[in-house]
Amino acid sequence: MNRPASGPGSRPWLVTGAGGMLARDVLAALGDRAVGLPRTALDLTDREAVRAALAALRPTHVVNCAAWTAVDEAETREDEALAVNGTAVRHLAGACAESGTRLLHVSTDYVFPGDARSPYPEDAPTGPRTAYGRTKLAGERAVLELLPERGLVVRTAWLYGSGGAHFVRTMARLAATRPTVDVVDDQRGQPTWSADVARLLVALGDTGAPPGVYHATNSGETSWYGLARETFRLLGADPGRVRPVPGAAFPRPAPRPAYSALAHHRWAAAGLKPPRPWREALAAALPGVVSAGRSAP
Numbered sequence: 001m002n003r004p005a006s007g008p009g010s011r012p013w014l015v016t017g018a019g020g021m022l023a024r025d026v027l028a029a030l031g032d033r034a035v036g037l038p039r040t041a042l043d044l045t046d047r048e049a050v051r052a053a054l055a056a057l058r059p060t061h062v063v064n065c066a067a068w069t070a071v072d073e074a075e076t077r078e079d080e081a082l083a084v085n086g087t088a089v090r091h092l093a094g095a096c097a098e099s100g101t102r103l104l105h106v107s108t109d110y111v112f113p114g115d116a117r118s119p120y121p122e123d124a125p126t127g128p129r130t131a132y133g134r135t136k137l138a139g140e141r142a143v144l145e146l147l148p149e150r151g152l153v154v155r156t157a158w159l160y161g162s163g164g165a166h167f168v169r170t171m172a173r174l175a176a177t178r179p180t181v182d183v184v185d186d187q188r189g190q191p192t193w194s195a196d197v198a199r200l201l202v203a204l205g206d207t208g209a210p211p212g213v214y215h216a217t218n219s220g221e222t223s224w225y226g227l228a229r230e231t232f233r234l235l236g237a238d239p240g241r242v243r244p245v246p247g248a249a250f251p252r253p254a255p256r257p258a259y260s261a262l263a264h265h266r267w268a269a270a271g272l273k274p275p276r277p278w279r280e281a282l283a284a285a286l287p288g289v290v291s292a293g294r295s296a297p
Contacts, residue, residue: 011057011058011059011060012033012034012035012057012059012060013030013033013034013035013059013060013061013062013063013205014034014035014036014037014053014054014057014059014061014062014063015027015030015034015035015036015037015062015063015065016037016042016044016062016063016064016065016066016092017038017039017064017065017066017067018036018037018038018041018065019038019039019040020065020066020067020163020164021159021161021162021163021164021166021194022065022106022156022159022161022194022197022198023036023063023065023066024036024163025161025162025163025194025195025197025198026063026065026198026201026202028195028198029195029198029199029201029202030202035057035059037053039066044064044066044084044088044089044091044092045083045084045087045088045091046091047091047094047095050088050091050092050095051091051095051098053095054095054096054098054099054101055099058099059101060101060102061101061102061103061104061205062092062096062101062102062103062104063104063106063201063205064089064092064103064104064105064106065106066084066088067084067085067106067136068080068081068083068084068085068132068135069132070132071110071130071132071252071254072252072253072254073253074130074131074132074135074254075130075131075132075253075254076253078131078134078135081131081132081135082134082135082138084135085132085135085136085138085139086135086136086138086139086142087138088139089105089138089139089142089143090138090139090142090146092105093105093142093143093145093146093147093151094146096146096147096150096151097146097147097150100150101150102150102151102152102205103143103147103150103151103152104152104154104201104204104205105139105140105143105151105152105153105154106154106155106156106197106201107136107137107139107140107153107154107155107156108132108133108136108155108156108157109155109156109157109158109189109217109257109260109262110128110130110132110133110136110257110260111126111128111133111136111137111140111155112124112126112127112128112133112257112260113127113128113129113257114129114255114256114257114258114259114260115257115258115259116259116260116261117259118261118263119221119261119262119263119264120215120260120261120262120263121263121265122155122212122213122214122215122262122263122265122266123213126140129255129257130254130255131254132254140153140213144211144212144213147211148211149211150211151211152204152209152211152212152213152214153212153213153214154197154200154201154204154213154214154215154216155213155214155215155216155217155262156192156197156215156216156217157189157190157192157217157260157262158189158190158191158192158217158227159192159193159194159197160191160192160193160194160285160289161193161194161195161285161289162194162195162285162288162289162291162292163194163292167191167224167227167228168191168227168231168282168285168286168289169289169292171183171227171228171231171232172231172235172286172289172290175231175232175235175237175241176237178241179241180241180242180243181228181241181242181243182243182244182245182249183224183225183228183242183243183244183245184223184224184225184244184245184246184247184249184250184256185223185224185225185226185244185245185246186223186246186247186258187223187224187247187256187257187258187259187260188221188222188223188258188259188260188261189217189221189222189257189259189260189261190217190218190219190220190221190222190260190261190262190278191218191222191227191278191281191282192216192217192218192275192278192281193218193281193282193284193285195285196216196218196275196276196281197216197217200214200216200272200275201216203270203272204270204272207270207271207272209269209270209271209272210266210269210270212266213266214266214267214270215262215263215264215266216275217261217262217264217275217278218275218276218277218278218280218281218282219264219274219275219276219277219278220277220278220279221261221278222278223244225242225244227278227282228242229242230279230282231282231286234282234283234286235286235290
């Protein structure tokens with residue numbers, strides 16, 4: 001548990017799922033204002049444990065980064081995924097409603113069907129096509145239903161950062177070890193630096209942004225192939241070593257969205273700037289991603 005260095009009577013932010021990449025960035029952005037609880041310290045599927053934690057810590061804000069993120073496994077274990085992504089979120093939202101706490105809940109582009117041709121606005125109809133997407137949508141609905149005045153759903157996608165395994169780190173490794181790399185070119189979205197999402201979450205909480213749905217992805221769009229080429233270029237490797245292939249070349253149990261870019265219209269309502277372009281964020285993030293990858297076991 002990370003405890004804030006604060007005085008008597010102060011009330012911290014609580015970050016759940018504190019072992020994950022995004023949660024670690026949120027904790028870094030908040031500094032001594034935050035308490036981080038990993039799954040081993042707070043089981044969100046235990047309703048009474050959730051209520052007890054909020055009663056003990058009395059947080060002003062909760063940032064829920066806890067999630068079942070194994071997209072393919074959710075196809076055969078949907079009940080288990082729903083317990084974490086849906087039921088547990090309902091427990092957390094209910095406890096926040098009882099205590100008057102503001103909740104920022106992290107969600108995903110998978111709540112959309114992935115068949116759009118332009119970025120999905122925040123109020124676009126949902127229609128998940130995977131078990132993972134259905135369970136995440138259940139969590140969104142719990143927050144918006146139980147916390148109509150204090151709940152924020154923050155959707156993100158294509159995350160990479162200094163911690164954990166992800167596409168950008170894999171491409172950096174392959175750039176150093178493979179002569180060529182085959183990468184999917186028929187799925188488009190928004191590569192997003194987890195540290196940028198963390199800063200956006202904190203800004204939403206600090207500004208008292210209106211409740212509802214926000215999209216926290218870096219702006220612009222590309223394919224996985226485009227992201228791989230840009231990663232190679234920034235590393236000084238030849239982007240021509242990246243070869244485009246269709247998604248069918250890499251079949252997965254859960255279908256990947258063909259198009260999942262998200263629009264950022266609601267940031268103006270919060271008085272905040274929309275997220276920066278993905279290329280700019282990738283250039284800023286890549287040195288840290290590569291350095292962390294070298295030191296990873």
